[in-house]
Amino acid sequence: MRALSIAATGMAAQQTNVEVIANNLANMNTTGYKSQIAEFEDLLYQNVEQPGAQSSDANTLLPSGIQLGAGVRTAAVARVTTQGALQSTTNPYDLAIQGGGYFRVTLPDGTFAFTRSGNFALSPTGEIVTQDGNPVAPGISVPSNATSVQVNAQGQVLAQIPGQTALQTLGQLELDTFPNPAGLTATGKNLFIQNAASGAPQAGVPGSTGYGSIQQGYLESSNVDPVAAITSLITAQRAYEMNSKVITAASDMLQQTANMGQG
Amino acid sequence: MRARIVFVVVGILLGLLATQAGEAAQRIASSASLAGQPLPLSAVAAQKSQQNPGLRAGTAGALLQANATDQKGSHAVMDTTQLVCLSQELAAYQSMDSIANNLANVSTPGFKREAPQFQEYVDQMQPSEGEKGTQAVSFVQQTGLIRDLGAGPIEITNAPFDVAIKGQGYFVVQTANGPRYTRDGHFTLDATGRIVTDAGDPVQGQGGDISIATTDGDIHIAADGTVSGLNGQIGQLNIVDFADDRALVRQGSTLFSTTQTPQAATDAEVQQGMIEGANVQPVVEISNMIEVMRSYQAMMNLSESQANSELQTLDKLSTIQS
Numbered sequence: 001m002r003a004l005s006i007a008a009t010g011m012a013a014q015q016t017n018v019e020v021i022a023n024n025l026a027n028m029n030t031t032g033y034k035s036q037i038a039e040f041e042d043l044l045y046q047n048v049e050q051p052g053a054q055s056s057d058a059n060t061l062l063p064s065g066i067q068l069g070a071g072v073r074t075a076a077v078a079r080v081t082t083q084g085a086l087q088s089t090t091n092p093y094d095l096a097i098q099g100g101g102y103f104r105v106t107l108p109d110g111t112f113a114f115t116r117s118g119n120f121a122l123s124p125t126g127e128i129v130t131q132d133g134n135p136v137a138p139g140i141s142v143p144s145n146a147t148s149v150q151v152n153a154q155g156q157v158l159a160q161i162p163g164q165t166a167l168q169t170l171g172q173l174e175l176d177t178f179p180n181p182a183g184l185t186a187t188g189k190n191l192f193i194q195n196a197a198s199g200a201p202q203a204g205v206p207g208s209t210g211y212g213s214i215q216q217g218y219l220e221s222s223n224v225d226p227v228a229a230i231t232s233l234i235t236a237q238r239a240y241e242m243n244s245k246v247i248t249a250a251s252d253m254l255q256q257t258a259n260m261g262q263g
Numbered sequence: 264m265r266a267r268i269v270f271v272v273v274g275i276l277l278g279l280l281a282t283q284a285g286e287a288a289q290r291i292a293s294s295a296s297l298a299g300q301p302l303p304l305s306a307v308a309a310q311k312s313q314q315n316p317g318l319r320a321g322t323a324g325a326l327l328q329a330n331a332t333d334q335k336g337s338h339a340v341m342d343t344t345q346l347v348c349l350s351q352e353l354a355a356y357q358s359m360d361s362i363a364n365n366l367a368n369v370s371t372p373g374f375k376r377e378a379p380q381f382q383e384y385v386d387q388m389q390p391s392e393g394e395k396g397t398q399a400v401s402f403v404q405q406t407g408l409i410r411d412l413g414a415g416p417i418e419i420t421n422a423p424f425d426v427a428i429k430g431q432g433y434f435v436v437q438t439a440n441g442p443r444y445t446r447d448g449h450f451t452l453d454a455t456g457r458i459v460t461d462a463g464d465p466v467q468g469q470g471g472d473i474s475i476a477t478t479d480g481d482i483h484i485a486a487d488g489t490v491s492g493l494n495g496q497i498g499q500l501n502i503v504d505f506a507d508d509r510a511l512v513r514q515g516s517t518l519f520s521t522t523q524t525p526q527a528a529t530d531a532e533v534q535q536g537m538i539e540g541a542n543v544q545p546v547v548e549i550s551n552m553i554e555v556m557r558s559y560q561a562m563m564n565l566s567e568s569q570a571n572s573e574l575q576t577l578d579k580l581s582t583i584q585s
Contacts, residue, residue, distance in 0.1 A: 001356060003363035010367030017370060037420065039449050039461055040371040042364075044515035049407070051510050052522070064380075064407040067513050069364030072371055075516065076461040078451060080422045100477070177477040180452035199454035202477055209493060210477045239369045242545050246363045249556050253359065256563045257352075 002068065003250040009071030010243035013040050016074045017236040024224045025233075032116030032190050033222035034079045035229070043070040079182045084116075084223040086215055092149045093120040093128065096220040099212015101175030104137035104201070105130055105191065112137070114176055114201065117190035119219055128157070132189060140171035153213040155206035175211045176201035342573070343388070343400050348566035350402040354381055355559040357405050362552050365543045372418075373447030373517045374541035375410050376548075382406040412508050415446075415542035417534065423482050424450040424458060427539040432502040432531030435467040436460055436518065442467070443518040444503065444511065444525070449538055458490075462516060468498035484535040504528040 020038040027033040051065030086096045095118035097103070102114035115130065123129045126141045142149055146159035146168075155173035178184065183197030194201055206214045361379050368374040384404040417427050426448035428434070433444035443464070450466055453459045456475045458466045465472040468490070475482060479492025488500030503525035505511065511519035 002360040003356075006360065006363035006367050010363070010369070013367070013370065037422070038370075040368070041447070041461070041516040042368050042371050042374055042513070045513045047512075051512055061510075062407065063507075064409050064509050065512075066379075066405060066408050067377075068360060068408070069368070069377070069513075071364060071367040076451075078422070078449070078461070080420065082421055082423070100480070179454055179456035179475075179477060182451050183454065197454055199456070210480050236370070238545070239366070242366050242369065242549060243363075245549065246359075246366055246552065249552050250359055250363065252556060253355065253559050256560060260563060260567065 001250050001254055002070075003246055004254075006069065006071040007243045007246035007250065009043065009073065010246070011240055013038075013072045013074055014236050014240035014243065016077075018233065018240070020077055021229050021233045021236060024229050025226065027222055028224045028226060028229075030117075030190065030222050031119050031219050032084065033224065034081050034084075034116070035222065035224040036077050036079050038074055039076045039078055040072050041075040043073055045069055079184075079186075080223065081181050082223050084220040086218040087221045088217060089219055090217050091119075092151075092216060093122065094118060094217055094219050095120060095151055095173075096215040096218040097175065097206070097212045098215055098220075099206075099210070100181065101177050101204070101206065101211040102181070102192065102201075104174060104176050104203070105134045106137060106139070107134055111193070112201070113187065113191040113193050114184065115190050115192065116220055118214075137174050138171065140173070142170060151214055151216040153207055153215070155214050172205060173214065174203050175206050176203050177210050178202070342569070344569045345566055347400065347402055348562045348569070350384075350404070351562045352559060352566075354379075354403040354405060355555050355562070358555045359552070361408060362548050362555065365541075366545065366548050368541055369543045369545060371447075371517060371541050372449050372538045373415070373445055374543065375412060375415075375446070376541070376543045377408045377410050378551075379405055380407045380409050410509055411542060413542050415540045417537045418540050419536060420449075420538050421536045422449075423484075423536065424452065425536055425538045426450065426484055426500070427534045427537040428502060428528075429532040429534055430528070430530040431504050431508075432528030433504070433519070433525075435501045435503055435525070436464045437467055437472075438462075438464045438518070441520070442525075443514060443520055444505075445518050446539055447517040448533075460516075467501045469501050470498065473498035473500070484533060486532045486534070488533045500533060502528040502531045502533065504531070 017038045020036050024035045045067040048066035048068055049062055051062055051067070053062050053065065054060070055062050083098065086098065095103075097116060097118065102116060103118060105113045105115055107113050113134075117130075119131060120128050120136055121131060122142055123133060123135070126144055128136045128140050128142065130136060140157050142157075142159060143161060146161055148160045149170075150158045150167065151173065152158070155175070157170040157173060158167040159170050161168050178194065178201060179199035180197060183195065183199070184192035185195045185198075187193055204211045206212060357379050361377050365376045382404050384402040386400045386402065388398040388400055414429070417429070428446060428448065433446060434448060436443045436445055445460070447460075450458050450460060452475055453463055456477070458473045458475065460466065473490055475490075475492065475497060476494075479494055479497060481492070483491050484500070485491070488502055490497045490500065504527070505521060505523045505525060507523065510523065511521045514520050
């Protein structure tokens with residue numbers, strides 16, 4: 001009986017849906033997290049009677065035909081790359097990007113990863129690094145005697161050094177954009193790496209078109225909308241329940257068939 | 264649908280009472296085969312075809328006929344009531360399958376629910392000896408799965424490349440197998456910045472693929488499908504419509520194909536940041552499911568009581584004979 005396996009695909013899809021929503025809710029307070037949506041699509045159809053096939057030799061056509069569905073599958077888990085709200089922290093090394101760019105981070109193996117999470121800190125040598133200690137491109141060191149550090153909207157890092165009247169420029173932060181940022185591979189720890197779907201990173205300076213500007217003393221919170229997430233959770237749970245009802249109903253019918261002629 | 268079946272079956276039962284005498288001889292023949300003198304299968308088939316000439320209610324009918332002629336054992340000749348019950352039971356299975364598919368796709372964007380359509384297949388039974396006129400027997404036959412083209416609920420996703428069509432129309436997607444049409448407006452960009460579906464097939468604008476550059480900034484999609492960014496207009500989504508929507512062939516992945524020539528949609532409005540959900544209404548599906556289950560149950564009961572009364576008849580007749 002086809003209904004059993006169809007309903008099973010429905011249950012599996014809704015389970016994926018719940019898992020994606022659970023991950024969104026778990027990361028509700030993760031800096032720079034982008035919410036994900038499970039996308040579904042219907043499976044291939046079995047053509048019993050092709051729509052538009054001839055139903056007689058007088059050129060009459062079947063208006064709708066019979067195409068039997070086989071259920072549903074998860075087509076993609078897409079990332080929604082909209083801007084998250086900016087949250088004030090007053091920490092000078094907390095940087096938020098308002099716009100489409102990504103910070104570039106050098107991993108220990110020399111490859112690059114990209115992040116929207118700008119909660120940086122200083123390494124023992126004074127370099128601006130992520131919370132995991134990976135340097136932020138292009139690698140900017142803050143002198144130990146600097147009294148205050150400022151990052152402007154264009155990503156220039158300036159420091160007040162005692163004995164100097166003018167601010168000293170320490171370096172220029174770089175951002176990267178991608179043709180398809182939603183296609184980046186998430187590797188955990190708020191990091192993404194490039195792949196064939198995202199396209200190659202294009203480096204640029206903050207403030208130029210498409211890259212966004214830097215806000216010092218702010219962090220980009222996750223763009224998870226808890227109300228929407230809970231609503232989706234309820235919908236997913238109900239859909240799961242309904243698919244399980246179909247399994248029960250189909251199984252009842254099969255049981256009646258099996259018991260036929262015994263009463 | 265159920266009401267009609269019950270009506271037809273009641274009619275058949277009344278008819279059976281009238282032909283009871285005529286059939287009695289046949290029953291005795293059956294009892295002979297039960298008693299260890301099986302009739303040759305061809306004889307049974309001949310008998311059957313005499314009783315029900317031209318019984319062929321589509322695929323279900325072919326199956327029924329096969330059952331009727333091949334079955335060995337207590338029901339060497341399945342009578343009409345059982346066959347009508349069987350046609351309804353098969354119909355219930357088909358209904359259940361389409362309900363399952365609708366419910367499985369309750370979260371599939373752009374999915375359109377389907378409902379099976381059944382038709383009466385009328386067979387004129389030959390009158391029994393000494394009777395006048397003919398009797399009509401109605402079987403259930405599936406003639407099509409009708410797609411409900413009603414709009415699905417619009418869900419707000421705020422994703423810049425999620426677009427919903429309000430009104431009549433389809434997006435055009437260029438796949439390896441030619442153009443396909445969809446109402447599922449969940450799109451994304453690929454590595455070269457083209458607007459593509461989840462499967463990576465490019466969505467077609469008025470002049471082919473639509474490519475977004477990283478310098479275009481935030482993308483705005485207007486009600487007429489115009490895609491624009493910071494540098495002005497980039498393209499316009501091609502929204503098409505067809506003379507006969509129902510003739511579109513499902514290809515899975517919420518894509519449709521057709522041999523019809525697409526026309527520019529006149530009654531379509533594109534909404535950005537939204538997506539059209541499935542037009543499956545769970546309440547309707549669940550109540551249909553209960554109805555299917557109940558009618559299936561009713562048919563099983565009827566077929567069972569018919570089998571019992573046949574057995575009783577056989578018992579009585581064989582007692583009288585001995």
